[in-house]
Amino acid sequence: MASTIFEKHSPGRKGYTLPDNDVDIKLENCIPTEFSRKEDARLPEVSELDVMRHFLELAQMNHCIEKGFYPLGSCTMKYNPKINETLARNHSFNNLHPFQDENSVQGALEILYDLQEALAEISGFAKVTLQPVAGAHGEFTGLKVMKAYHDSKGHANKKKIILPDSAHGTNPASVVLAGFEVVEIKSNDKGLVDIDDLRAHVDENTAGFMLTNPNTLGLFETQVEEISEIVHSVDGLMYMDGANFNAILGIVKPGEMGFDIMHYNLHKTFATPHGGGGPGSGPIGVRTDLAKFLPTPMIDKYDEKYFLDYSHEETSLGKVHSFFGNFAVNLRAYIYIKMLGTKGLRRISENAVINANYIQKKLEKYYDIPYKDQYCMHEFVASGVWQKEKYGISTLDIAKRILDKGFHAPTIYFPLIVPEAMMIEPTETESMETLDDFITAMIDIAKECEEHPELLTGAPQNTPVKRVDDTLAVRQLNVKFEW
Ligand SMILES: *Cc1c(COP(=O)(O)O)cnc(C)c1O
Secondary structure (H helix, E strand, O other): OOHHHHHOOOOOOOOOOOOOOOOOOOOHHHOOOOOOOOOOOOOOOOHHHHHHHHHHHHHHHHHOOOOOOOOEEOOOOOOHHHHHHHHHHHHHHOOOOOOOHHHHHHHHHHHHHHHHHHHHHHHOOOEEEEEOOOOOHHHHHHHHHHHOOOOOOOOOOOOOEEEEEOOOOHHHHHHOOOOOEEEOOOEEOOOEEHHHHHHHHHHOOEEEEEOOOOOOOOOOOHHHHHHHHHHHHOOEEEEEEOOOHHHHHOOOHHHHHOOEEEEEHHHOOOOOOOOOOOOOOOOOEEEEEHHHHHHOOEEEOOOOEEEEEOOOOOOOOOOOOOOOOOHHHHHHHHHHHHHHHHHHHHHHHHHHHHHHHHHHHHOOOEEOOOOOOOOOOEEEEOOHHHHHHHHHHHHHHHHHHHHOOOOOOOEEOOOOOOEEEEEOOOOOOHHHHHHHHHHHHHHHHHEEEEEHHHHHHOOOOOOOOOOOOOOHHOOOOOOOOOO
């Protein structure tokens, strides 16, 4: 694939026009001779039109939300409204410099301040920082807040953070990075935190508990009050992984449920772009007495004037990112929240939940749904165990076959506690017709497992790239093109 651009190469062809060089600078005066090129780089020589066609073709081979349904569980791949992009590209925003004087950036500070306030209001926390730039980064920052809290109280023994076995992989990783130890507890047969196992593991060394709600099985954890009583009884703190906030916006506030710290994934819940390693935003919210540990500066307001507040520098855990986080990402989330308003935000979650339940119900005869004692929230986890046992077809085969039907595959083999897991999250932005098309495709696939298993074991049949060896790619990473 990568070689096609070079096959278009034709000596002398070019895609640019530059004026003649009329600047009298000797290269050797700027770059030490040992570093300067002795011969021209071997670059493809192609016309502008060839380049355009090449990249457009590549882009069209890729799947994206604008092209088709993207039910990637836990990742919340909802549509990002284009007005956010248009406004974020406005020169009033993208010509700003973070070192500009406060007086000249009052509008930008107002936006950041309002976003902090809106996130605090939506989640029921006292203070929000916009500095962390990913969900995992928010987790790290939140855990550092926990650390600062325990340090301030002289709790040298509090080293353990408890997590359920359904936790997202970033949770234990952040725990270790922040200098704590992971204690894993079991989920019960309903897919919720096993309270007895929690009690058995909570002791004076417990620094805190991390929970995703709704959890990664797509289930609302109904026992948060009880859990928080247990954790708080040993002066542990309650951390909420808010990556699944899309399910409960405007319906419940984690800060009023017993959580002390929470991160938001603006690139999931609040429709800012994500994927491909692009910039994200993972602000955190905390209860009042933890605000003094947040990174500096905070954005504050005094007498109708916005300013950067460094006043708690002595107690702050320090900075976790340059300046104030990813301004342009935060700006997009701000526009999204303002456009939707209180009612709109609630409707997001209502529709996300209805969409997920609709698909789950329609598929329950065809795929095992291991946890269905309660309605699912914005996502659900199906399992391919029936197909595996009866026909030897794995969830990986099913996921590859879904690509042939024009959809992105759901998240597979996660959460780890469900064998052959398929985690399906439709989001609120999809029409009933799209949901029905996906349901039909999934039912067709279930039938193919029985009638034409070769279609599955040989899938994907019609994507530009077939099955790749993920393990090899990771072990022998080679991103250099050679010709
Ligand atoms: C996505 C996600 C995270 C991590 O967020 P990133 O922005 O990818 O770092 C953490 N927890 C859950 C439940 C998630 O879905």
